[in-house]
Amino acid sequence: MNRRESLKTLVIGSLASSLVLEGCLSKEKEIIYENVWKYKYGRTPEELERDLKLLNQVFFSKEELNTIRVLANLIVPPTNEGNIDQAEVPEFIEFIVKDTPSFQGVLRDGLKWLDKTSTENFGKDFVSCSEIEQKNILDKVAFATRKKNKEEAFFSTIRNLVITGYFSSEVGIKDLGYKGNQPNVWDGVPEDILKEHGFSYKKDWNYKFLDPLKRNDIAEWDENGNLIT
Amino acid sequence: MQIIENEKKYDVVIVGSGAGGGMATKILTDNGLTVALMEAGPFFDPADQDQQLHLKWPYESPRRGKGSTRAFGDFHASYGDWEVDGEPYEMKGDTKFNWWRSRMLGGRTNHWGRISLRFGPNDFKRKSIDGLGDNWPINYEDVKPYYDKVDKLIGITGTKENIYNEPDGFFLPPAKPRLHELYYKKGAEKAGVKVIPSRLSILTKRISNERGVCYYCGNCGRSCGVYADFSASSCLVFPAQRNAQGRLDLYVNSMVREVSVDKYGKANGVIYINKDDNSEYRINAKVVVLAASACESARILLNSKSSYHKNGLGNSSNMVGKYLHDSTGTNNMAFIPDLMNRKTYNEDGMGNMHLYTPWWLDNKKLDFPRGYHIEIGGGLGAPMYGFGFDFNSLNKFFGLQVGGYGDRVRDEVKKYYGSTIFFASRGESVPNENNYCEIDPEKKDKYGIPILRFNYKWSDYERKQAKHANETINQIVDNIGGHMLWQNKGPDHGLLTPGEIIHEVGTTRMGSNPKTSVVNEYEQLHDAKNVFVVDGGPFVSQADKNPTWTILALSWRTSEYIVDQLKKQNI
Numbered sequence: 001m002n003r004r005e006s007l008k009t010l011v012i013g014s015l016a017s018s019l020v021l022e023g024c025l026s027k028e029k030e031i032i033y034e035n036v037w038k039y040k041y042g043r044t045p046e047e048l049e050r051d052l053k054l055l056n057q058v059f060f061s062k063e064e065l066n067t068i069r070v071l072a073n074l075i076v077p078p079t080n081e082g083n084i085d086q087a088e089v090p091e092f093i094e095f096i097v098k099d100t101p102s103f104q105g106v107l108r109d110g111l112k113w114l115d116k117t118s119t120e121n122f123g124k125d126f127v128s129c130s131e132i133e134q135k136n137i138l139d140k141v142a143f144a145t146r147k148k149n150k151e152e153a154f155f156s157t158i159r160n161l162v163i164t165g166y167f168s169s170e171v172g173i174k175d176l177g178y179k180g181n182q183p184n185v186w187d188g189v190p191e192d193i194l195k196e197h198g199f200s201y202k203k204d205w206n207y208k209f210l211d212p213l214k215r216n217d218i219a220e221w222d223e224n225g226n227l228i229t
Numbered sequence: 230m231q232i233i234e235n236e237k238k239y240d241v242v243i244v245g246s247g248a249g250g251g252m253a254t255k256i257l258t259d260n261g262l263t264v265a266l267m268e269a270g271p272f273f274d275p276a277d278q279d280q281q282l283h284l285k286w287p288y289e290s291p292r293r294g295k296g297s298t299r300a301f302g303d304f305h306a307s308y309g310d311w312e313v314d315g316e317p318y319e320m321k322g323d324t325k326f327n328w329w330r331s332r333m334l335g336g337r338t339n340h341w342g343r344i345s346l347r348f349g350p351n352d353f354k355r356k357s358i359d360g361l362g363d364n365w366p367i368n369y370e371d372v373k374p375y376y377d378k379v380d381k382l383i384g385i386t387g388t389k390e391n392i393y394n395e396p397d398g399f400f401l402p403p404a405k406p407r408l409h410e411l412y413y414k415k416g417a418e419k420a421g422v423k424v425i426p427s428r429l430s431i432l433t434k435r436i437s438n439e440r441g442v443c444y445y446c447g448n449c450g451r452s453c454g455v456y457a458d459f460s461a462s463s464c465l466v467f468p469a470q471r472n473a474q475g476r477l478d479l480y481v482n483s484m485v486r487e488v489s490v491d492k493y494g495k496a497n498g499v500i501y502i503n504k505d506d507n508s509e510y511r512i513n514a515k516v517v518v519l520a521a522s523a524c525e526s527a528r529i530l531l532n533s534k535s536s537y538h539k540n541g542l543g544n545s546s547n548m549v550g551k552y553l554h555d556s557t558g559t560n561n562m563a564f565i566p567d568l569m570n571r572k573t574y575n576e577d578g579m580g581n582m583h584l585y586t587p588w589w590l591d592n593k594k595l596d597f598p599r600g601y602h603i604e605i606g607g608g609l610g611a612p613m614y615g616f617g618f619d620f621n622s623l624n625k626f627f628g629l630q631v632g633g634y635g636d637r638v639r640d641e642v643k644k645y646y647g648s649t650i651f652f653a654s655r656g657e658s659v660p661n662e663n664n665y666c667e668i669d670p671e672k673k674d675k676y677g678i679p680i681l682r683f684n685y686k687w688s689d690y691e692r693k694q695a696k697h698a699n700e701t702i703n704q705i706v707d708n709i710g711g712h713m714l715w716q717n718k719g720p721d722h723g724l725l726t727p728g729e730i731i732h733e734v735g736t737t738r739m740g741s742n743p744k745t746s747v748v749n750e751y752e753q754l755h756d757a758k759n760v761f762v763v764d765g766g767p768f769v770s771q772a773d774k775n776p777t778w779t780i781l782a783l784s785w786r787t788s789e790y791i792v793d794q795l796k797k798q799n800i
Contacts, residue, residue: 039291040289042280042281044271046314047298050298051291074634075638076638076639079639095292099292099295100297142633142634143632156619159634163616163617163618163638164616164617165293168294168612168614168616169287169288172612173286176573176612176642176643176646177573178610178611178612179573179576180447180609181448181577182446183445184444184577185444186405186577186578189407193574194411197412199411199415201405207426210404211402215433215435216442219401219435219436221381221399225389225399227401227402
C-alpha cells in the first residue's frame with residue numbers, strides 16, 4: 001500500500017466510525033472525503049486527522065455565517081478584481097475558529113452585539129439594515145487604536161481575518177499583485193524600478209552574479225576556487 | 230520489557246539523519262561499511278507528491294498557512310517544533326529554554342535557512358583572543374579540506390572576499406540583491422557596516438545530474454522538491470542508498486533510548502523503541518555514531534547507564550550536557566517609506582536573503598567579547614495567514630487615521646505591501662559550564678525514556694552584544710529614512726530565549742583533556758573508543774555563524790577517521 005492509499009484508508013476509516021454513529025450515508029462520506037482532499041498540502045497522518053476532524057465540525061449557524069458574509073463585504077467590498085465569496089472568506093473564518101478556538105468567544109459575542117445594537121438603533125437585525133445603517137454601527141468600533149473595548153476588539157479581529165482571508169486567496173493574491181510562487185530565473189530587480197530607486201547593479205557591484213544561460217552547466221572550479229564553467 | 234534482538238550485525242549504527250548523521254551515512258557507506266541509520270521520525274522525501282510543500286498556494290491550506298501544528302506555518306518542512314507531542318522537557322528554576330526537534334528523515338536540514346558559514350581561524354581559538362571559554366583542540370587548517378569538500382559536494386553560493394575570519398570556499402554564483410536589500414546595503418555602508426552576498430547552500434548552478442537547479446520560489450524552508458537546496462535526506466541519505474547496494478538499512482519511526490554495552494562495558498549497539506509497535510529492539514554494531522542533535526545525543530548518553538558507566542556513557546568527566554549554548558538573537562523590524570507604493574514583480578528569489586553582514590568589528594574595542602552577523606528579510610512575499618493584520622497601522626507615521634474598512638482596505642494594503650524590512654542579529658554567546666541539560670529525576674516521555682531538564686541563563690556578554698546590535702540596526706534604518714516598528718528595551722535588550730535560534734551546541738564538547746571534555750578531536754568519546762558524536766554536541770564554541778557547515782565538515786572528518794580506525798582494528 002503506498003502512502004496515499006494508506007492515508008485514504010485512515011481517512012475513510014476514521015470517517016466510517018464517526019459517521020456510522022451519526023447514521024450518515026456513504027455519499028456524504030464521499031463528499032467529506034473530497035473536501036479533505038481539496039487541501040493537499042503535505043500533511044502528516046496526525047495533521048490530516050486533525051484537519052478531518054475540524055472540517056467535520058460545524059461552529060457557526062447559517063445566520064451567523066450570513067452575518068459574517070455581510071460584514072466581510074463591508075470590510076473588503078467587491079470589485080472587478082475579486083470578492084469575498086470568490087475568496088472563500090466565510091469558509092476560511094468557519095475553519096479558523098475551529099482551528100484556533102480562542103477566536104470563538106470573541107466572534108460569537110461580537111456577532112450577537114451587532115444584532116443587539118442594530119435592533120436597539122434600527123429595530124432589525126444587522127443583515128436587514130441598510131448599508132448606511134450598518135456602517136453607522138461599524139463606525140463606532142472601527143477606528144480604535146491602542147486600548148480596545150470588547151466590541152472594538154471584535155471588529156479588529158474579524159477585520160484581520162477578513163483581510164488576511166481575502167488576500168491569501170486566489171483572487172486576492174492576483175488583486176494584490178503578488179507574482180511569485182512559480183518556476184523562474186531570478187535576474188534582479190527590473191531595470192526601470194532599479195533606476196527609479198537610484199540603484200544600479202553595474203555601478204554599485206563588482207560581482208559576477210549568476211548567469212541564467214549557464215545555470216545548467218555543471219560547476220567546476222580551479223584549485224583556487226574560481227568557477228571555470 | 231523484553232528487548233527484541235536484531236540478528237544482523239552492522240559495522241556502524243548512526244542515530245539521527247540530519248546534517249551530521251546524513252554525512253556520516255554517506256561517507257561510511259561510500260567506504261564499503263554496513264550501516265544502520267536510525268531516525269526517530271517518519272520517512273520524508275520533498276519530491277513525494279504527498280509530502281511536498283513547495284509551490285503550494287496559501288489557499289491550499291484551510292487555515293491559509295497559519296502555524297497551528299507547525300511553529301513556522303503550515304508549509305514549513307519540519308515535523309515537530311519546540312513542542313513535540315508526548316515528548317516534553319523540563320526547566321530548572323526560572324530557566325527559559327526552547328528545544329527544537331524535527332522528527333523526520335533529514336531532521337532540521339529540511340527547513341533550515343541554508344546559511345552556510347565556515348568558521349574562521351579565530352573561531353577555533355577564542356580563548357587565546359579574549360581569555361573566555363576554551364580553544365578547540367583543532368584549528369581551521371584541520372577542517373579546511375573538509376569545508377572545501379563539503380562546498381563541492383553540496384554546493385554553496387558566495388563570493389571571494391578575502392576576509393580573514395570569513396574564509397572563502399568553492400562558491401556558486403550569487404543572486405542579485407532584491408530591492409529592500411539594496412536599501413539595506415545603502416544604509417549599512419553609510420554606518421560603516423560591511424555587506425556581502427549571502428553564502429547559502431542553494432544551487433544557483435548545477436553541480437550534478439542528481440540534483441536540480443534553483444527555480445527561485447523563495448521557499449527553501451519547505452525543502453526543495455528538485456533537491457536544489459541542501460537537505461540531508463535528498464543530498465546525502467538518498468545518494469547513499471543508491472550507492473550502498475544493500476549495505477544501508479534505514480530504520481524510521483525508531484526512537485533510540487540508549488547505547489547498549491556488552492559484559493565488558495564496551496558499546497555494542499543501540500536500544501530503540503519502534504513507534505509503530507511500541508516494542509523495544511536492539512541493533513548490534515561495532516561502532517555507534519550519535520547525531521541526534523546536541524541535546525538529544527547528550528540525553529542518549531546520560532540515559533546509557535550500566536554498571537560500567539554509572540554516570541551515563543562517556544560521562545566520567547561529568548561534562549555531558551554542560552556548556553550547552555545557542556546563538557544569540559534579536560529581531561528588529563522597520564518601515565521604509567521609500568519602499569511604499571511598489572510596482573510588483575516576482576521577487577521570490579532564493580529561499581533566504583541575497584545579502585548579509587558578517588561580523589565586521591574588533592571586539593577588543595568593544596564592551597562585549599563576541600560578534601554577531603545580521604540577516605535581513607522583506608520584499609514582495611506571498612501573502613499568508615497574518616498578512617493584512619492591522620492593515621494600515623503604518624499610517625501613524627504620517628499622522629493619518631488608523632483603522633476603518635471599505636475601499637481604503639485594498640488601497641492601503643497595496644500601499645504598504647513590501648515596505649518593511651526585518652533584521653535578525655545572530656551572534657556568538659560565551660559557553661558556560663552552568664548552562665546545561667540533564668536528565669529530569671522523575672519524568673519520562675511517552676516512550677518511557679527519561680526526559681531532559683534545562684538550566685540556562687544569558688550573561689552580560691550576550692546582553693551587551695544584543696544592545697549593540699539594536700543600536701546598529703537603528704542607525705542603518707535611520708540612514709535610509711526608515712522608522713523602527715519597535716525598540717528592544719528592558720534588561721535583555723530583546724535577546725531571544727535560548728534555543729529559539731535552533732543552533733544549540735556544546736553538550737559533548739571536544740577537548741584533549743578527558744577531565745574537561747567528552748570527545749577528542751575526532752569526536753570520539755574519551756571513555757568509549759567506538760562511540761562518536763557528529764552533531765553540534767562537540768562544538769567548543771559556536772562562533773557568530775550557523776553551525777551546519779561545520780557539523781558537515783567535522784562529520785566527514787570523523788567518518789574518515791572511523792574507516793581508518795576500523796581498518797587498523799583499533800575500534
